[in-house]
Amino acid sequence: MSGTAIACASGGFRGAFVHGVLTAFEERGFRADAYAAVSSSALPAACAAVGQASAVGIDHWRGLLDTRARSGGDMSPVLLESIDAVMPLIAETLFRPEAARYLVVACAVITAEAEVETQGSGAKRQGRRLLVAAGRGDRRWISDNLETVFFDSAGRYGTALSPETLAAAIYASTRMMHAWSVPAAVDGRAYVDGVYRLACPAVEMAALGYRRIVAVGTQPGPIALDLVGDRTVPDVAGGVPIETIVPDLDPAELGVDVTGADITGLTALFDHGREKGRTFSF
DSSP states (O other): OOSEEEEEOOOGGGHHHHHHHHHHHHHTTOOOSEEEEEGGGHHHHHHHHTTOHHHHHHHHHHHHHHHHHHHTTOHHHHHHHHHHHHHHHHTTGGGSTTSOEEEEEEEEEOSHHHHHHHHSTTHHHHHHHHHHHHHTTOOHHHHHHEEEEEEETTSSSSEEOOTTTHHHHHHHHHOOTTTOOSOEEETTEEEEEGGGTOSOOHHHHHHTTOSEEEEEOSSSSSOBSSSSOSSBOOSEETTEEEEEEOOSSOGGGGTOOSSOOOHHHHHHHHHHHHHHHHHOOO
8 A cells, every 4th residue: 555644643632733734734735545543633633534624623622612611621521512513524525435544543441340440430530540550651451451443434444434433433532531421432332542552543554554654743752652651653664754743842831731721722732733734845
């Protein structure tokens, strides 16, 4: 296989940067052959795959902030409402031949014990424990209880994605337990956010045969490969160079973090992404 794949990293509200980059690419008339995304970048990447990143634009992030203010910080309604708003633009067109290939990453829950811990009333507590463990470099629970799953609009890798499962897969990819109250499931199987095991699928896109990989991150410096963050996206994977686009400044300087922001900071971060996308050399 040849062509360009764009791998979009996780990052919560910091994903506004990714959306800005994808918008600039679209404004320049460029659409990749494939888009792979995790967590907050999943919806912008799906829009980019059908040429709708610009149409959704900063209004998507403004809507997230409005819903977050009404939800008291619960991120589940924030994502569920935003997904519902965008579905009419992408649910059918994403599976037409003219659309780019789209892959979204989530973590399947593979043990009965973990299903209780991740989908039940103690999920937020378990999510906080995993954040602490990740900060210590401890992947044991994640390795024992979660499995990386790719949902593929082309149906050739991992689990086939369909118009009927698209919304559920995108939500599953975003669901970090510590701040999301509504469990995630696709076809009856329990899922949590893809970032626990994979934060940016650049290496996997190289393995699928794409010969140019562009990885878009949400923080300065090397792009983390998973929640722990001690491993980063390499410069080359399987002989394929991986180019990266990341912010020049920490989004925290603009008041933007994973679950919080204001519209001024988000707009500035989105615009920064657009500028980086405008100056990127294809």
